[in-house]
Amino acid sequence: MGHLPTTARGRATRARILESAADLIQRRGVAAVTLDDVERAAGVGRSQLYHYFDDRDDLIRSVVHSTVDTVLAAQEPLLLEVDSPAGIDRWFDAIVANGTRQDAVGGCAIGSLASQLSGRDDLTRQAFVDAFARWEAPLIAGLRRMQESGELRPDVDVTELADLTMAAIQGGLLLAQVRRTPDQLRLALRGARAALEDALTPLS
Amino acid sequence: MGHLPTTARGRATRARILESAADLIQRRGVAAVTLDDVERAAGVGRSQLYHYFDDRDDLIRSVVHSTVDTVLAAQEPLLLEVDSPAGIDRWFDAIVANGTRQDAVGGCAIGSLASQLSGRDDLTRQAFVDAFARWEAPLIAGLRRMQESGELRPDVDVTELADLTMAAIQGGLLLAQVRRTPDQLRLALRGARAALEDALTPLS
DNA sequence: CCTGCTCTGTACTTTCCAATACAGAGATTC
DNA sequence: GAATCTCTGTATTGGAAAGTACAGAGCAGG
Incomplete structure (x- = not known):
């Protein structure tokens, strides 16, 4: 890992590099982004890149971490409330809305990176x-709270339900990316929603 | 598109190139595969590559088409029988088995390529x-047969059910690739299976 | 101010890899 | 069996992009 900045200016520069790189990668894919591109987008020189990052691979890894943090931070408020059907709906709606943004190519920022890089090395895959x-944890926690409060049948495995939901999200986002329409994402989420419905305790 | 081979030897060489390239790409990702790699793996010289393909991009496009054909051909016998719960189970089992193969990194050959390349140009995305x-068509047809025979409720939208299933498969395979375990794939498919179960006519 | 640090700008070197050139081997037709 | 295709091997070129060198600017503490 390259030098971490100590001054405010340094932190701003490093952040700007990561932001630009993440944006470019998100749009064009990891392979199609050169260091020159990043420099131009971030308005920095070559020396800055190598001041804050060891090499290209280090930059990519940092982008991965940064992207994960950004995505999770953006969803955090909603993820804390996934302990009711209504809360889960709000979360799903946000995912659909995010996947429908005009500037977004669609697809999940994390999922896209994962399928591009998880075959690279074990360290990256582990990331x-x-x-x-980390993404799934609050969902599992929310479902567990629902189970403890009796909303969810006690015999359902909440981690399985969460895994199933994550798979639906990822698959839906991938197909939405390919077809450039959120329809399939919506359907996939509806499927996950149905699985949740099944796990609810029959109306008391 | 480069010259199509006219002799048996030529066909074998072209096929060997495509096979090696597809294998390398599947394992390392599109970006990490060089023409030298392909040459070495296929045991051919540089001139062969440029004899059968215009350039690197043409080779990649050809790999995409070839991969799609291979995957669909492999599943065809099972896909023709997805007109009963048992047939669908057999199909799901095959997908899990395929994702669990020792040599396979996991993930869907088509899905991985899609998320790497669909942002490239519209022509590739369209592919x-x-x-x-093409993959979904036999599933839709099978479900429709089930609906006509009365196995499936008449009010369910079979294309939606098929879309939902494809999303579950893709998401499950992506997560299986990341976690290197088929567990999540199995769960995702179980979710799709449950959605199907819901659509069956209540036992007559 | 001056000393030592962090940070930045530019020009350069090196490596890698796609693409080409060209000659030679193998096949096919008449 | 000569002529002309298709196919193959090796060596080289050209360009792009990663990585380096080094000097200079900005900023702290004494």
């Missing part, structure tokens, strides 16, 4: 394992 | 739209 685990 | 459509 995605962690990312998905 | 994946077609691929998924």
Whole structure:
């Protein structure tokens, strides 16, 4: 890992590099982004890149971590409320809305990176394992609260339900990316929603 | 597109190039595969590559088409029988088995390519739209037969059910690739299976 | 101010890899 | 069996992009 900045200016520069790189990668894919591109987009020189990052691979890894943090931070408020059907609906709606943004190519920022890079080395793959685990944790916690409060049948495995939901999200986003329409994402989420419905306790 | 081979030897060489390239790409990702790699793996010289393909991009496009054909051909016998719960189970089992193969990194050959390349140009993206459509068609047809025979409720939208299933498969395979375990794939498919179960006519 | 640090700008070197050139081997037709 | 295709091997070129060198600017503490 390259030098971490100590001054405010340094932090701003490093952040700007990561932001630009993440944006470019998100749009064009990891392979199609050169260091020159990043420099131009971030308005920095070559020396800055190598001041803050060891090499290109280090930059990519940093982008992965940064992207994961950004995505999770953006969803955090919603993820804390996934302990009711209504809360889950709000979360799903946000995912659909995000996947429908005009500027977005569609697809999941994390999922896209994962399928591009998880075959690279085990360290990188592990980063995605962690990312998905962090993403799933609040969902599992929310479902567990629902189970404890009696909303969810006690015999359902909440981790399985969460895994199933994550798979639906990822698959839906991938197909939405290919077809450039959120329809299939909506359907996939509806499927996950149905699985949740099944796990609810029959109306008391 | 480069010259199509006219002799048996030529066909064998072209096929060997495509096979090696597809294998390398599947394992390392499109970006990490060089023409030298392909040459070495296929045991051919540089001139062969440029004899059968215009340039690198043409080779990649050809790999995409070839991969789609291979995957669909491999599943064809099972896909023709997805007109009963048992047939669908057999299909799902095959997908899980395929994702669990020792040599396979996991992930869907088509899905991985799609998320790497669908952002490239519209022509490439369209290839994946077609691929998924071709893949989904026999499933839709099977479900429709089930509906006509009364096995499936008449009010369910079979294309929605098929879309949902494809999303589950893709998401499950992506997560299986990241976690290197088929567990999540199995769960995702179980979710799709449950959605199907819901659509069956209540036991007569 | 001056000393030592972090940070930045530019020009250069090196490596890698796609693409080409060209000659030679193998096949096919008449 | 000569002529002309298709196919193959090796060596080279050209360009792009990663990585390096080094000097200079900005900013702290004494």
